[in-house]
Amino acid sequence: MSARTVQRLMMGFYFVLFFGFLFGPLLVMAVTAVNTSQYPQVLPFEGFTLDWFTILLEDRNVVEGIRNSVLIGIFVVLLSVPLGLAGALVMTQIYVRARSLYYLVVVSPVLTPGVIIGISTVIFWRDVADSIGSESVYNGLFLATLGQSTFISAYCMLIFLSRLQRFDQSQREAALDLGATHTQVFFHILLPFLKPAIFSAAVIAFLSSFENYNTTTFAILADKTLTTVLAGRVRQGTTPAISALAVLIIAVTLAGAVLYEVLRRIEQRREEGRARAAAVAERAELAGEVAPSAA
Amino acid sequence: MTGLRGVLILGFPVAVILAFWLLARWERRRSNDPQTPSFVADNGWPVAVFLVAAVSFWALVMVVLPQLYMVDFSFHPKLPSSQRGGPRDVYTLENYQYFLFGSTRSTANWNVTHITAFWLTIIVSMGITALNFLICYPLAYFMAQVGSGSQVRKLMLLLIIPYWVNELLRAFAFNILFGTSGVLNVILVKAGVIGSPIDFIGQDVALYSGLTYAYLLVMMFPLYNALESLDHNQIEAARDLGAPWWHIHLNVVMPYAKPGIASGCTLVFMLCAGALAAPLVLGGPKTLWFTPIVYDRFYQAFNWNQGSAYAIVLLLTCILFVMIVMRVFRVSLSEITR
């Protein structure tokens, strides 16, 4: 066998191992979700059932956890997207010397271990609550939102920064030249341009918040989110209802991804249609069929 | 308000904003250029106020102040809230003492459990990082340089799908795989390879594999991005000159991909060292991992001050690691973050 073939075989072997390693656990979990066995296992396979899914949804803790996770997710989106946007805009305008320091400060939460963000948030606001004498601030949902937003805003900021880089400043100038105030430029020109980024940032923010554990487990205090419920369950040794949950999550995310891809394709096709129309107009122009003279 | 802390809460953000504003004005006057507009003029008042308020709140109230508080907190003894700010609330090293010596009073014995856990976490994390890199590099290289466009897209999709599942559930899946009556053991016993089930979990094998698995994607993306921008012609040229493949990788590809490698390694290490979910799920009764110990200081021992001290130790380690990586690989901070 030639060296080439050996190399190919090795690569193939590597791929199989790699993706086997990657997907194996998931397949295992999917199987346990439908196994009638009381304890999550793949073998022996005792029977096919969908009961675990219904049991899952009847579990009050799980339902409350989902409710809180969704709520926090929404709040996190509402907080992180504007913060990330502000962060990105300030980054493009801050004077050069401060830029590295500023970048360091706002990006540091991404590199900080999640537990530390959770701990510090709780300690800080505990003291604020004491100082202003109000317990309302010391609330699990509030603190989880704040803690998660600390680093999720940084993700949003990076998304906005990359979109902003492609912004054509001459559009701002054109709008100003036509008489718009700076505030109008922001709302009429900049925000519409950023709409795709706002959407991506919102999706990423929600997903990151939903699946977060390290920060949430400290910040949520006595409340529960889906992830903390899961953690509790998994420690106790569990039923396959948990596997059922995993399968549900995958199914929902897959559906979301497919939807996203379909929408993207549609938009792409529309863009191509427009470009074709422009090309047709160009050719007509060059062929001399220019529109009748204005005067 | 407790005196010093009160001043911190109110004064600090105001001081910082003022400092920035003054520095900006000084900078403008220095550049002597009527062209640089003022911040407010360039944004309009409403937006300018929004920007300053949002960024201050984020950078100061959410990022910096809590960290400062935690540092401060770690140097105070554990006191019920009524006694805070009172005479017993002094600055002390006793929490750090506890970490090292297991007691706030004597320094007679080392706190073997915690110190071992700490070093074990660090060393194992480094090992896992290295292993992670070795596993990911071939695929990243393939996707970046060899694979065709559609191949790469499919591979990318395949890579991302597992990560849509929550990390706890992924760890849980490993639990199923590695448990005493889990898939792996059942297969091995049935095939006659071993006599009785191996306690993968107790031996921490499950945990380490679980950790490696958890952060593969985190290493993959920076690597892929860095490798993708490498001009394939360089590799061709090296091959033409007769260099063997391992030489090419060591001396042409990897040096070029340094920022990506540094980025991936940093992120994986930090996530490993700070991992909470996997050790919780996959850890046996004797598993030593640092972050769960921190967790316990809070929710088992209910000593938040100690917990803060432990958290600070973890934080300092991570910062140190980042700095070492930045120095060794000679990359800057902006190159590390996506």
Add this chain to the structure above:
Amino acid sequence: MSADVELDDVSVRFGSFLAVDRASLKIAGGEFFSILGPSGCGKTTLLRTISGFLQPSQGRVRIGGQDMAGLGANRRPTALIFQNLALFPLMTVADNIGYGLRVRRVPRAERRRRVDALLQLVALPDQGDKLVSELSGGQKQRVAIARALAVEPQVLLLDEPLSALDLRLRQHMRAELRAIQKRVGITFIYITHDQGEALTMSDRIAVMNRGVIEQVGPGRAVYDDPATAFVASFVGENNRFEGTVVETREGHAVVETSVGRLAGRRRNGLAVGDRALVFVRPEALRVVSDGTSAPISCELASSAFEGNATHLFARSDQGEPIVVTLSRRDDAGAMSPGQKLALDYAAHDGLVLPVGGHD
């Protein structure tokens, strides 16, 4: 409603770089005024200073008699057509054109009426609902013009708007722009590096080089009577000979150059012994058959027949390049490379200028 524009000793500085050096201009209301110069000469900077994106480091900009100091771009009675057009890609054609009206809170019905009128003016009826990305280059141009005219500016500023267009389209658009200007009647300030464009479209031209306005005047004046060596070379083709002044007379000078003694008109300020340049236009040179008394002898290197004219590319005995343009009528027939030529010109067609600048 149009206004006059006055630049009073305007300088624009970026750090230590002087982009515009003491420019003074008086542009009359309703004029089609061009600023002509090579890239980097400062004309775009000047335009942006008039429109309000830059502040002059010294000097004043006055529009309609009013000092514009401290007024930002959004408060000046100007509208700018950008080189890349800067149309809003997410808005339809109608929304683009109506944007200026929208920010002035013109009610929707009125807006639509005015947008339709403008679409008629720029010959784009029924294109209102299209997106900008569906249009051709020429159509985008018209949208940009309509958008600027919608806000009824007193001065319209155009930054090399035709440079991205195909040649034939460019020529058509030149005529259109001129026609629109005459119809709307406002002041146009037009920037270009193409001197053919400037000459055909403008009432007056300012020639600019390295931040300095070297000459201002109608096309003929700038072409026939350049004030500086730069203007003489930049506007149109010109032959240039360097030498020393040996004789001066009322309005004339004779200069000893490497191709012999050349005469030409002169403006004041040259004395015998000064270094000078003699400029003779290619179309002013004639090929003469009588060889002995002709002032310039040279050898033909190549020729180009362009239909209505023939260009002869020759070299003097010292190797200096000389270009002659013969109209079809004067063309005596094909010539061969290597042929010896004798050239002559009427003395008043030559121009003598001091070396390095103004007189």
